[in-house]
Amino acid sequence: MHKLSERSKRVLYAVVQSYINYPDPVGSRVVTKRYSFGLSPATIRNIMADLEDMGFLTQPHTSAGRIPTDLGYRFYVDSISTKGDVSSNVEVEILQGLYNRLQVLKNNIELLLSETTKSLSALSHYLGVAMSPAPDLTVFSKINLLKYQSDKVAVVLFTDDGRIKNKTLQVGPEISQKDLNRIAQYLNSEFSGLTFDEIRVRLFNEISKDKTRCDTLISRALNICREALYFTFNELFVSGLSEVLELPDFADLNKIRELSRAIEDKHMIIKLLDKLSETEGLKVIIGSENTITNLKDISLIVSPCKEGDRQVGIVGLIGPTRMNYAKAMYIVENTARFITKMLTEK
Amino acid sequence: MHKLSERSKRVLYAVVQSYINYPDPVGSRVVTKRYSFGLSPATIRNIMADLEDMGFLTQPHTSAGRIPTDLGYRFYVDSISTKGDVSSNVEVEILQGLYNRLQVLKNNIELLLSETTKSLSALSHYLGVAMSPAPDLTVFSKINLLKYQSDKVAVVLFTDDGRIKNKTLQVGPEISQKDLNRIAQYLNSEFSGLTFDEIRVRLFNEISKDKTRCDTLISRALNICREALYFTFNELFVSGLSEVLELPDFADLNKIRELSRAIEDKHMIIKLLDKLSETEGLKVIIGSENTITNLKDISLIVSPCKEGDRQVGIVGLIGPTRMNYAKAMYIVENTARFITKMLTEK
DNA sequence: TATTAGCACTTAAAGGTTGAGAGTGCTAAC
DNA sequence: GTTAGCACTCTCAACCTTTAAGTGCTAATA
Numbered sequence: 001m002h003k004l005s006e007r008s009k010r011v012l013y014a015v016v017q018s019y020i021n022y023p024d025p026v027g028s029r030v031v032t033k034r035y036s037f038g039l040s041p042a043t044i045r046n047i048m049a050d051l052e053d054m055g056f057l058t059q060p061h062t063s064a065g066r067i068p069t070d071l072g073y074r075f076y077v078d079s080i081s082t083k084g085d086v087s088s089n090v091e092v093e094i095l096q097g098l099y100n101r102l103q104v105l106k107n108n109i110e111l112l113l114s115e116t117t118k119s120l121s122a123l124s125h126y127l128g129v130a131m132s133p134a135p136d137l138t139v140f141s142k143i144n145l146l147k148y149q150s151d152k153v154a155v156v157l158f159t160d161d162g163r164i165k166n167k168t169l170q171v172g173p174e175i176s177q178k179d180l181n182r183i184a185q186y187l188n189s190e191f192s193g194l195t196f197d198e199i200r201v202r203l204f205n206e207i208s209k210d211k212t213r214c215d216t217l218i219s220r221a222l223n224i225c226r227e228a229l230y231f232t233f234n235e236l237f238v239s240g241l242s243e244v245l246e247l248p249d250f251a252d253l254n255k256i257r258e259l260s261r262a263i264e265d266k267h268m269i270i271k272l273l274d275k276l277s278e279t280e281g282l283k284v285i286i287g288s289e290n291t292i293t294n295l296k297d298i299s300l301i302v303s304p305c306k307e308g309d310r311q312v313g314i315v316g317l318i319g320p321t322r323m324n325y326a327k328a329m330y331i332v333e334n335t336a337r338f339i340t341k342m343l344t345e346k
Numbered sequence: 347m348h349k350l351s352e353r354s355k356r357v358l359y360a361v362v363q364s365y366i367n368y369p370d371p372v373g374s375r376v377v378t379k380r381y382s383f384g385l386s387p388a389t390i391r392n393i394m395a396d397l398e399d400m401g402f403l404t405q406p407h408t409s410a411g412r413i414p415t416d417l418g419y420r421f422y423v424d425s426i427s428t429k430g431d432v433s434s435n436v437e438v439e440i441l442q443g444l445y446n447r448l449q450v451l452k453n454n455i456e457l458l459l460s461e462t463t464k465s466l467s468a469l470s471h472y473l474g475v476a477m478s479p480a481p482d483l484t485v486f487s488k489i490n491l492l493k494y495q496s497d498k499v500a501v502v503l504f505t506d507d508g509r510i511k512n513k514t515l516q517v518g519p520e521i522s523q524k525d526l527n528r529i530a531q532y533l534n535s536e537f538s539g540l541t542f543d544e545i546r547v548r549l550f551n552e553i554s555k556d557k558t559r560c561d562t563l564i565s566r567a568l569n570i571c572r573e574a575l576y577f578t579f580n581e582l583f584v585s586g587l588s589e590v591l592e593l594p595d596f597a598d599l600n601k602i603r604e605l606s607r608a609i610e611d612k613h614m615i616i617k618l619l620d621k622l623s624e625t626e627g628l629k630v631i632i633g634s635e636n637t638i639t640n641l642k643d644i645s646l647i648v649s650p651c652k653e654g655d656r657q658v659g660i661v662g663l664i665g666p667t668r669m670n671y672a673k674a675m676y677i678v679e680n681t682a683r684f685i686t687k688m689l690t691e692k
Numbered sequence: 693t694a695t696t697a698g699c700a701c702t703t704a705a706a707g708g709t710t711g712a713g714a715g716t717g718c719t720a721a722c
Numbered sequence: 723g724t725t726a727g728c729a730c731t732c733t734c735a736a737c738c739t740t741t742a743a744g745t746g747c748t749a750a751t752a
Contacts, residue, residue, distance in 0.1 A: 027744050040696050045745070063703040063744050107498065107514035146490060146502070152453065154510050156492070156502050164500050166510045168453035241587075242607040245599070253591070256602060261588040373715050386725050391716070409715050409732040 004054075009079075010037070011047045012056055016068045016076040020324055023248045025065035070287035073299070073321055077284050080326050094123060095331070099338045106342055109163055113313050114237040116335060121240025124331050125247065126319035127263075129302075131273045132163065133311055134234040135196035143187050143228060145180035153180060155228045160193075161312045165231045169224065183221050187229070199229060234274065236266050238318075249297070249320035258295065268293040276302050277314050282333050287321040297321045301328050303336035307343035315339070350400075355425075356383070357393045358402055362414045362422040366670055369594045371411035416633035419645070419667055423630050426672050440469060441677070445684045452688055455509055459659050460583040462681060467586025470677050471593065472665035473609075475648075477619045478509065479657055480580040481542035489533050489574060491526035499526060501574045506539075507658045511577045515570065529567050533575070545575060580620060582612050584664075595643070595666035604641065614639040622648050623660050628679050633667040643667045647674050649682035653689035661685070 004012070014035040018026045028044040031037070037044065048066055051057045056072040059065075068076065098119045105112040113130035120128030139160035146154040151173050157165040191199045207222050241263065250256055262268060272292045276283055285300040302316030315336050317328050350358070360381040361372045374390040377383070383390065394412055397403045402418040405411075414422065444465045451458040459476035466474030485506035492500040499515040537545045553568050587609065596602055608614060618638045622629055631646040648662030661682050663674050 025744090029744075041744090042696050042698095042746095043694085046695090049746080059745085061703055062746095063701085063742095065744065107516055142494060144490075144492060144502075148488060148504055149508075152508075154502065154504065156490075156500065156510075156512065158494055158500065162495075162498075162514065164502075164512045164514065166502065166512050168508065168510065170453060239610065242603060242610050245603050245606055251599065253597065253599070253602075256599075257588060257591050260591060264585065264588050371715090375715080387715095388717095388725050388727095389723085392724090395717080405716085407732060408717095409713095409730085411715065 007037075008047055008051060009075075010035075011044060012051055012068075012072060012075060013079060015048070015051075015057060015066060016072055019067055020322060023322060025060055025067050027065035030065065067322075070289060070321060073286045073325070074289070077286065077325050077329075081282070081284075081329065092334075095334050095338060098123075098335065099342060102339070103342065107162065109161060109312055109343075110235055110237075112339070113235075113315065114239075116315055116339065117237045117239040120315065120317055120331065120335060121243050124317050124319070124324075124328050125240075125243045126317040126323065126328060127238060127240045127244050127259075128315075129269065129273070129318055130237045130313055130315045131270065131277075132233060132235045132313050133161070134274050134277065135200070137277065137311055138163075138196050138233045139310075140191050140194055140196060140199055140229075142192065143184050145184045145224075145228065147175075147177045147180055153224070153228075157229070157231060159233075161307060161310060167228075167231070169227055171224065175220075175224075179221075183224060183228075186221075187225055191229075196229065196231075196233065203229065234270055236270050236273070238263050238266075238269075244319065247320060249322055255297070259298070262293060262295055272300070273302065273314055273316075276300075277304060277311065280304070282329060282336075284325065284329065299323050299325075301325070301332045303332050305336050305339040305343070307340070312343060313339075353383075354393055354397060355421075356381075357390060358397055358414075358418060358421055359425060361394070361397075361403060361412060362418055365413055366668060369668060371406055371413050373411035376411065413668075416635060416667060419632045419671070420635070423632065423671050423675075427628070427630075427675065438680075441680050441684060444469075444681065445688060448685070449688065453508065455507060455658055455689075456581055456583075458685070459581075459661065460585075462661055462685065463583045463585040466661065466663055466677065466681060467589050470663050470665070470670075470674050471586075471589045472663040472669065472674060473584060473586045473590050473605075474661075475615065475619070475664055476583045476659055476661045477616065477623075478579060478581045478659050479507070480620050480623065481546070483623065483657055484509075484542050484579045485656075486537050486540055486542060486545055486575070488538065489530050491530045491570075491574065493521075493523045493526055499570070499574075503575070503577060505579075507653060507656060513574075513577070515573055517570065521566075521570075525567075529570060529574075532567075533571055537575075542575065542577075542579065549575070580616055582616050582619070584609050584612075584615075590665065593666060595668055601643070605644070608639060608641055618646070619648065619660055619662075622646075623650060623657065626650070628675060628682075630671065630675065645669050645671075647671070647678045649678050651682050651685040651689070653686070658689060659685075 011031065014031055015026045018030060018034055028041040028048060031044050032039065032041050048057060052059065052066065055069060056075060057066040058069050060067060102112055102115060105115060110132055113132060117128035117130045141160045142158040144156040146156065148154055151171060153169040153171050155167050155169060159165070191202070203222070203226055207226065241260065244250055244259070245256065250259065272290065275292065276285070282301070282303045287297055287299060290298070290300065297320055298318060299321045300316060300318050302314055304311050305313045305315055316332050319328060357377065360377055364372045364376060364380055374387040374394060377390050378385065378387050394403060398405065398412060401415060402421060403412040404415050406413060448458055448461060451461060456478055459478060463474035463476045487506045488504040490502040492502065494500055497517060497519050499517050501513050501515060503511040505511070537548070549568070549572055553572065587606065590596055590605070591602065596605070618636065621638065622631070628647070628649045633643055633645060636644070636646065643666055644664060645667045646662060646664050648660050650657050651659045651661055662678050665674060
């Protein structure tokens, strides 16, 4: 696409870096002062004007310095992700601390993910997010149906990745624990090892078949099955709003409103993370690259967590596009890596 | 305490009312214009000066009108709660809608409370809060211990009020499902009907007794018991931050930060609600009356929900001290009443 | 030919001034 | 006891001015 001279690249990199560290538009003088190019401000000005023409930089107003566009950030992110420069020992230690702290929770993935978001936001001062896998990635393992209080059934569902879900069903008093055991046994033998999306399809077929048969006892049982297997799987966890509000990028009331609405909605973020779940490894979405939610000037960094080959969640950070990408990417990548390691080698 | 003339009371009431409706300090002219006292501004001025001396009103600055102090709001709240004036039919209908919508959830109290906070905030434009009862109000009903994946035990706990809690315990492979059944049976026969605080005490005694006996098998079982019964009971639900951010009272960035920190901490709010759980009926805490959290200019309205005689949660609203108390109290009271009704008559 | 110094120009942000408007307390009259 | 009148106080918005930063362009320079 664009062919940038080596010199232009270095200037662009310097501008982005400077703006990330210090939230003021970057002028040509600052570039020469903070980075040694051996060029005068006038020359830098020319280069920066070119970079603006090419869409990497923009000016808030005529007499201000330049700030990166999403494309500028993209260039920056792509160059650091190949270099992988930042890695302070302090942070390795902090992450190790996280590893130890989460060790206790390795049997409860949802709690683990929820705690992880707190660590993520505390480490980065951005919004920590995490989500457990969607129904199409969640494999059914086992179900128990326990009768209690004469007309209620507790459904206890085990997924393959160690999640336990429960709910209560209201049933007639005539259904005995024995009946329930039989239903559970049927579900266990029939569906164990399938994903919940697959199960949903099969059950749907079963029920439509049943329509023609009109056997009320079986149809009741099928209804219990359907209700028993209906759960929300991709649970979303978010923490660190108060961290993020300290950033100068969120000094504007409208931005705060927008963000808090997004957090409360969850729906949109789930959709976005769901789509990103499909990809392997660390992924960075910068500002307008995100076409699903209409969050302006927000970037997202995510990475999946695995247990062996199976994905058990996705963790990440949400912050302003003017984000310390190097650090944030480092934190997300290693957090995901640690969780994967912990779950896999246990 | 203070003896207020009937006329002063009417003026104070008018000032608070006016300030709640229009977020500007109330001047003597406004009082005479908006409320018909048959008195001139000068007279109102004298009365308002007296009210300021008595601590019911205050001036933001010399040439501004007056705004209520916490004491002023307290007077206002106490007079409306005895009168019970506001009750629009529209809101009755909305609450009825809530009632229908929640009907589906009556088997899952925690989900019900969580959904209730959304309704509360949508209705009031304040922060909806709800909390399930603490361990000293939660009665143990039944426990199931289910072995899975060779070295894991799923603990499924039923409380008296219909909550189901679960967790995973890591145990040695040598413990069989039969052993677990025995342990569960022991717990069920021994502790059913007790609150979790009582159980904690008993188990503690049991374990210290055991120390002297040094029987490893029993001590392992006791450990499983202790872990199996350890859950977080008073879960806190909050929604509506984005609603609250629309209010002029939260135009200040620092206030937003303060509030978002309080919401994320949860700890403090839980402590506060815990204390309030003890009281019956609707309760209003205005600004500095709240000595537990250091939230400034925040009021809280709560009411417990019951199922029969048993408290199953507490619901409420958090808003600025400049709050529409009449409406908010109405909403909280009726929401709590509806939930109580729904759970009791089912 | 690429680089740079110099300079006129633009703009936002900060500070100061002013006048309008709202509200008060006080005093004297009703 | 109530009220009209008035001097006084204070905030707020509008307006102006200054300052500082940064630009683009042009002409000189290496």
